[in-house]
Amino acid sequence: MVRLEDVKKMTICHMCIAITFFTCGFFCFLAQLILLITIKPFNPQLFRKLTYYPLYGFYSQLIAAAEWYGGSRLRVYMDPEDEKKFIGKEHGLMIMNHTYEIDWLMGWMILDKYGLLGSAKAFAKKALRYLPVVGWAWWLAEFVFLNRDFEKDKAVIAKQLKIAYSYPNPTWVLLNAEGTRFTDAKHEASVKFAQEKGMTVLKHHLIPRTKGFTTSMPYLRDGCPAIYDLSLVFKRDAKVRPNLIAILSGQAVQAHMFVRRIPMNKVPKDEKAAAAWMQQLYVEKDRIIDSFHQTGSFFKTSGFKEVPCKVMEPRIHTLICFAAGLMVSVGSIVYYLISSLLAANWFGLIAALFVLGVSAATKFKMITLEELKKLRLIHLCVAITFFTSGLTINFTQLLLHVLLKPFNKHLFRKLMYYLCYSLYSQLVFIADWYAGCRMRVYMDAEDFKKYAGKEHVLLIMNHKYEIDWLAGWQICDKVGVLGNCKAYAKKAIRYVPCIGWAWWLAEFVFLNRDYDKDKEIIANQLKIVFSYPDPTWLLLNAEGTRFTPSKHEASVKFAQERGMTVLKHHLIPRTKGFTASLPSLRGICPVIYDINLAFKQDEKVPPTMHSLLNGKSVEPYMLMRRIPLERVPDDEKEAAAWLQQLFVEKDRIIDSFHETGSFFEKSGVEEVPYTVTEPRLSSLVNFFGWATYSMSLVAYYLISSLLAANWTGLIIALSVLGTFYWLMGSAIKSTQISKGSSYGAKTAKASTN
Numbered sequence: 001m002v003r004l005e006d007v008k009k010m011t012i013c014h015m016c017i018a019i020t021f022f023t024c025g026f027f028c029f030l031a032q033l034i035l036l037i038t039i040k041p042f043n044p045q046l047f048r049k050l051t052y053y054p055l056y057g058f059y060s061q062l063i064a065a066a067e068w069y070g071g072s073r074l075r076v077y078m079d080p081e082d083e084k085k086f087i088g089k090e091h092g093l094m095i096m097n098h099t100y101e102i103d104w105l106m107g108w109m110i111l112d113k114y115g116l117l118g119s120a121k122a123f124a125k126k127a128l129r130y131l132p133v134v135g136w137a138w139w140l141a142e143f144v145f146l147n148r149d150f151e152k153d154k155a156v157i158a159k160q161l162k163i164a165y166s167y168p169n170p171t172w173v174l175l176n177a178e179g180t181r182f183t184d185a186k187h188e189a190s191v192k193f194a195q196e197k198g199m200t201v202l203k204h205h206l207i208p209r210t211k212g213f214t215t216s217m218p219y220l221r222d223g224c225p226a227i228y229d230l231s232l233v234f235k236r237d238a239k240v241r242p243n244l245i246a247i248l249s250g251q252a253v254q255a256h257m258f259v260r261r262i263p264m265n266k267v268p269k270d271e272k273a274a275a276a277w278m279q280q281l282y283v284e285k286d287r288i289i290d291s292f293h294q295t296g297s298f299f300k301t302s303g304f305k306e307v308p309c310k311v312m313e314p315r316i317h318t319l320i321c322f323a324a325g326l327m328v329s330v331g332s333i334v335y336y337l338i339s340s341l342l343a344a345n346w347f348g349l350i351a352a353l354f355v356l357g358v359s360a361a362t363k364f365k366m367i368t369l370e371e372l373k374k375l376r377l378i379h380l381c382v383a384i385t386f387f388t389s390g391l392t393i394n395f396t397q398l399l400l401h402v403l404l405k406p407f408n409k410h411l412f413r414k415l416m417y418y419l420c421y422s423l424y425s426q427l428v429f430i431a432d433w434y435a436g437c438r439m440r441v442y443m444d445a446e447d448f449k450k451y452a453g454k455e456h457v458l459l460i461m462n463h464k465y466e467i468d469w470l471a472g473w474q475i476c477d478k479v480g481v482l483g484n485c486k487a488y489a490k491k492a493i494r495y496v497p498c499i500g501w502a503w504w505l506a507e508f509v510f511l512n513r514d515y516d517k518d519k520e521i522i523a524n525q526l527k528i529v530f531s532y533p534d535p536t537w538l539l540l541n542a543e544g545t546r547f548t549p550s551k552h553e554a555s556v557k558f559a560q561e562r563g564m565t566v567l568k569h570h571l572i573p574r575t576k577g578f579t580a581s582l583p584s585l586r587g588i589c590p591v592i593y594d595i596n597l598a599f600k601q602d603e604k605v606p607p608t609m610h611s612l613l614n615g616k617s618v619e620p621y622m623l624m625r626r627i628p629l630e631r632v633p634d635d636e637k638e639a640a641a642w643l644q645q646l647f648v649e650k651d652r653i654i655d656s657f658h659e660t661g662s663f664f665e666k667s668g669v670e671e672v673p674y675t676v677t678e679p680r681l682s683s684l685v686n687f688f689g690w691a692t693y694s695m696s697l698v699a700y701y702l703i704s705s706l707l708a709a710n711w712t713g714l715i716i717a718l719s720v721l722g723t724f725y726w727l728m729g730s731a732i733k734s735t736q737i738s739k740g741s742s743y744g745a746k747t748a749k750a751s752t753n
Helices: 004-008 011-038 044-069 080-085 103-113 126-130 134-140 150-164 184-197 211-223 244-248 271-295 316-342 346-361 369-373 376-403 409-434 445-450 468-478 491-495 499-505 515-529 549-562 576-585 609-613 636-660 681-707 711-734
Strands: 073-077 092-096 121-125 144-146 172-175 226-234 254-263 309-312 440-442 457-461 485-490 509-511 537-540 591-598 621-628 674-676
Touching (some): 011 044, 011 134, 011 244, 044 103, 044 316, 073 103, 103 226, 103 254, 103 309, 121 126, 126 144, 144 150, 150 211, 172 211, 211 271, 376 409, 376 499, 409 468, 409 499, 409 609, 409 681, 468 485, 468 591, 468 621, 485 491, 515 576, 537 576, 576 636, 591 636, 681 711
Parallel strands (some): 073 254, 092 226, 121 144, 121 172, 457 537, 457 591, 485 509, 485 537
Antiparallel strands (some): 073 309, 440 674, 591 621
């Protein structure tokens, strides 16, 4: 006989739970949307009362999976008087350690026991609200979504906390003060930070970020009477690892949680004192967790008074919600499959089975997003989307070039912006949304507000990293000029499918590396580029090629031979392209933006395209300086010397960053504020639009070829998909440091001008 434990490990059971969860989430979102349109404008309080129920039905699916399906139990330690008098009967701010993969689920479980689940909120990254099903539900449930821009977030926090604590039902808002989940790497960085700042080193937590807490305090005092400190732990010697895979496999996890109620009036009103109070709270939390791991008790060595333990038993409500969701969701799937079979709808049947088959093949690694991003199937989908959309865009560009450009160049260039944006922003999506990269951009606040994205610009940028071009595209996207960004490029690139063809039709400055010919090309192309109706940014990589140790060695030798300043982090700039451009730039391009890009040298994730495709986040730092073009001398030799001096300054800036972590401390450059870039919704919508188009096209052709026994067409299609995958791999390899030009090789001509 098949044991129940074995049945729970079957992929089909995991699929049923996932189908139920996401289907219920979709219906929850629809219900919220209907209430938003029909009730909220007239009666916000009734809207908030009613949204409790669809949210409860949605969240309770995974609680039922943990408690009823897996048999997991939560042991809660709390003061009986507090439980009887306050918990579930007042608004609260919930502060919880963020150590485990399912700590959020344990939080849901305690909220469920005290009737708070449907009205619970959290501080969350703004990007999460675009996450299908879960993010949409949170957005309509009025969560506190933050931009990671302190000035903007202050207003968001004020507004959203007033809303949260005006709810008619008791509401708890979760604040993960650590900011991210505990990992060994993050803990190592946290320990280093604490030691540098003279703070208490935490063993089981990251140093808390206090700004969100201190900014929230004035609004918490008005509507929230207490903070609930939750310390969650799982025994280290437990046989079942506390993760979602264990829950889906029907394995029981045993969680222990110590809950303390702290009246809000115990938190100091002064901002610095409140920040110190929060740091001390985490010192106490660390003692509590350490005591549990050392003795099996929260109290023996922590110094806290022992309180009784209560095992939280599952509520029948979650079982009813799950059973109803399972019947509706799985019943709908079964009905569709049977009706497709009876109606001989082979295309619909195969499409449905394909989706289910993918779920089965991945063994629900999709639950772990990090694992999903590493799958070659996902990389293939990205490649198919990019190259299919790229060829479609190239064809559209060609039609506009032939049919529209001769008659209306202004309209042609307007439309070209959107086509180029549509292609480039797919790679920006990979960095911003897929890998979760956030860039810190340092620029004079007045210049950024007044000029960025509102004028023609010549960009001069260091060329050291494999993805520096993508970081450039990210900032172009944030200021609204991505579709109009151009560059000086080798003529050979225009023959590269997709990107090269797009650049050629978008009127990039392609050079022959023959100075006499290039002077004429530069003069003609700059007039074209800066006659565009919208602001245009033109990139000049003055170093001529990407920085590598061998090229740097040749650059150092060249500088020493000519008595020039040796650069540590750059190659000696080639000045001819710059000086040849100046006469054409004057009068049509008012400024130069000097861009200094750096990544921390001790980062464990290398800044490469391979890292991004595997969903690994990197953190670029960028200093932008606006330099009016009239500061550049008119004389050719003086202009060349000006460019060389600019690179001496750039070298000091990068050197300061690597030595001190600041662009300003040792560079002599005036310090300016930074903003953390947030992803734009347009790149997300654009990518998924093209992905739907591309994957539907491919799936339709493959399935129809299979059904028609068109084996030749099927083989050709599979070969094309394999070529797309190979092209993507080749494109990644071409961005690697070892794939740069021959500049600096022994056989190369030792000249930079």
